[in-house]
Amino acid sequence: xxxxxxxxxxxxxxxxxxxxxxxxxxxxxxxxxxxxxxxxxxxxxxxxxxxxxxxxxxxxxxxxxxxxxxxxxxxxxxxxxxxxxxxxxxxxxxxxxxxxxxxxxxxxxxxxxxxxxxxxxxxxxxxxxxxxxxxxxxxxxxxxxxxxxxxxxxxxxxxxxxxxxxxxxxxxxxxxxxxxxxxxxxxxxxxxxxxxxxxxxxxxxxxxxxxxxxxxxxxxx
Amino acid sequence: xxxxxxxxxxxxxxxxxxxxxxxxxxxxxxxxxxxxxxxxxxxxxxxxxxxxxxxxxxxxxxxxxxxxxxxxxxxxxxxxxxxxxxxxxxxxxxxxxxxxxxxxxxxxxxxxxxxxxxxxxxxxxxxxxxxxxxxxxxxxxxxxxxxxxxxxxxxxxxxxxxxxxxxxxxxxxxxxxxxxxxxxxxxxxxxxxxxxxxxxxxxxxxxxxxxxxxxxxxxxxxxxxxxxxxxxxxxxxxxxxxxxxxxxxxxxxxxxxxxxxxxxxx
Ligand SMILES: Nc1ncnc2c1ncn2[C@@H]1O[C@H](COP(=O)(O)OP(=O)(O)OP(=O)(O)O)[C@@H](O)[C@H]1O
Ligand SMILES: [Mg+2]
Numbered sequence: 001x002x003x004x005x006x007x008x009x010x011x012x013x014x015x016x017x018x019x020x021x022x023x024x025x026x027x028x029x030x031x032x033x034x035x036x037x038x039x040x041x042x043x044x045x046x047x048x049x050x051x052x053x054x055x056x057x058x059x060x061x062x063x064x065x066x067x068x069x070x071x072x073x074x075x076x077x078x079x080x081x082x083x084x085x086x087x088x089x090x091x092x093x094x095x096x097x098x099x100x101x102x103x104x105x106x107x108x109x110x111x112x113x114x115x116x117x118x119x120x121x122x123x124x125x126x127x128x129x130x131x132x133x134x135x136x137x138x139x140x141x142x143x144x145x146x147x148x149x150x151x152x153x154x155x156x157x158x159x160x161x162x163x164x165x166x167x168x169x170x171x172x173x174x175x176x177x178x179x180x181x182x183x184x185x186x187x188x189x190x191x192x193x194x195x196x197x198x199x200x201x202x203x204x205x206x207x208x209x210x211x212x213x214x215x216x217x218x219x220x221x
Numbered sequence: 222x223x224x225x226x227x228x229x230x231x232x233x234x235x236x237x238x239x240x241x242x243x244x245x246x247x248x249x250x251x252x253x254x255x256x257x258x259x260x261x262x263x264x265x266x267x268x269x270x271x272x273x274x275x276x277x278x279x280x281x282x283x284x285x286x287x288x289x290x291x292x293x294x295x296x297x298x299x300x301x302x303x304x305x306x307x308x309x310x311x312x313x314x315x316x317x318x319x320x321x322x323x324x325x326x327x328x329x330x331x332x333x334x335x336x337x338x339x340x341x342x343x344x345x346x347x348x349x350x351x352x353x354x355x356x357x358x359x360x361x362x363x364x365x366x367x368x369x370x371x372x373x374x375x376x377x378x379x380x381x382x383x384x385x386x387x388x389x390x391x392x393x394x395x396x397x398x399x400x401x402x403x404x405x406x407x408x409x410x411x412x413x414x415x416x417x418x419x420x421x422x423x424x425x426x427x428x429x430x431x432x433x434x435x436x437x438x439x440x441x442x443x444x445x446x447x448x449x450x451x452x453x454x455x456x457x458x459x460x461x462x463x464x465x466x467x468x469x470x471x472x473x474x475x476x477x478x479x480x481x482x483x484x485x486x487x
Binding site: 117122125126137138142 | 271273296300301303304306308310312314315316317318327328331332397398401
């Protein structure tokens with residue numbers, strides 16, 4: 001079995017990995033903003049609740065959280081898992097990843113929002129802009145620029161973290177590599193998997209650096 | 222009645238009194254300088270005038286309208302009322318991700334959008350609305366170009382604030398405040414963030430604006446600057462107006478001991 005055969009054999013796993021990755025990003029980036037709003041709420045109990053949520057998400061293993069989400073319908077609502085449909089495993093993995101990453105992104109957003117000088121908000125206010133417009137047109141673009149490096153780090157971690165879905169039985173790329181490795185009695189499938197994760201991350205780093213470059217023209221001196 | 226009347230304005234932070242009943246007036250077309258030592262409450266005064274803070278008490282009357290009626294203002298009310306004032310911040314606070322031109326036009330365009338009410342429904346009304354907005358936008362753009370030209374920033378219209386000198390940033394900030402046609406311009410320490418060599422520049426800008434008929438209230442502790450640009454001086458200490466008068470008189474014959482000491486300390 002040569003290298004290309006191995007890649008071909010892992011295509012389904014790779015597709016699952018890529019799906020988990022993009023779905024998690026699409027859901028957790030905006031969800032993180034909502035969590036961040038909760039965390040920064042002026043209503044104390046709301047802020048405290050989201051603070052607690054974030055600390056639990058960051059303070060317990062992601063793998064454990066995946067199990068919790070997967071078994072939640074049964075333990076919380078008594079629904080047998082076989083009634084959850086054949087896609088439940090995949091869906092629960094995406095939910096688990098998204099919720100977990102939303103906590104990390106929320107903290108990144110929060111530090112980003114705090115890094116925008118108060119004077120920006122005041123200038124917007126003095127010009128009669130509404131609070132919503134102030135946030136979305138004035139504050140958020142500056143936040144996004146400030147947090148790009150941190151977001152890049154998180155995304156790269158996500159690429160690698162997708163392999164955790166293996167633990168709960170979701171057949172993704174790492175699962176495919178393991179299966180192939182034992183069948184072929186070879187380390188080559190692992191090497192191929194490592195290479196794919198690495199190439200994936202190179203692509204992520206490239207895309208993010210392009211975005212960073214585009215925002216540099218208005219960097220604050 | 223004067224153009225701007227401030228009567229007994231009060232503002233406290235917790236147990237600290239920043240404004241302890243400030244009263245003064247400014248006539249239309251006049252340049253008034255608010256002077257006083259650090260911590261006297263000058264910035265707080267500007268912030269209360271522009272409704273960035275709600276004053277605890279007192280009255281603000283601008284062009285015959287009492288803005289402070291009816292107790293603390295809601296965010297929406299404050300948004301309307303502060304439009305009579307154009308505040309130029311000490312550190313300018315330009316939006317770094319907008320070009321100079323967009324910094325200037327942005328608030329006016331959003332305002333125009335809000336003002337052009339949806340009259341009726343359907344395609345026709347929508348088209349009408351679009352047309353109105355396009356006309357208004359063209360107007361705003363022309364006005365912004367005129368302002369930028371006036372302040373020598375025409376070449377910088379498409380530049381980002383980070384590439385501007387301090388003086389240029391300040392003039393952009395003035396243009397941004399003026400696009401909404403405020404009745405009075407408020408400046409917080411316009412010389413403090415500038416190279417001393419550039420103060421001559423801002424003196425000229427203010428004199429130009431004055432000859433166009435602008436009314437200005439300028440907070441400063443640069444006495445030489447205040448003397449050059451202002452018609453009247455309002456001397457503030459501990460959140461109160463201690464002395465108020467024509468600039469020549471204030472400098473040649475200060476009445477209170479406090480003002481004498483303050484002038485002599487320069
Ligand atoms: N948000 C705030 N919370 C608590 N105290 C404040 C706040 N803002 C201002 N103060 C206090 O109010 C007083 C007046 O402040 P202000 O900024 O108006 O002074 P200033 O005359 O502008 O001084 P400077 O010349 O240094 O700019 C100061 O003692 C300041 O510490
Ligand atoms: Mg001040």
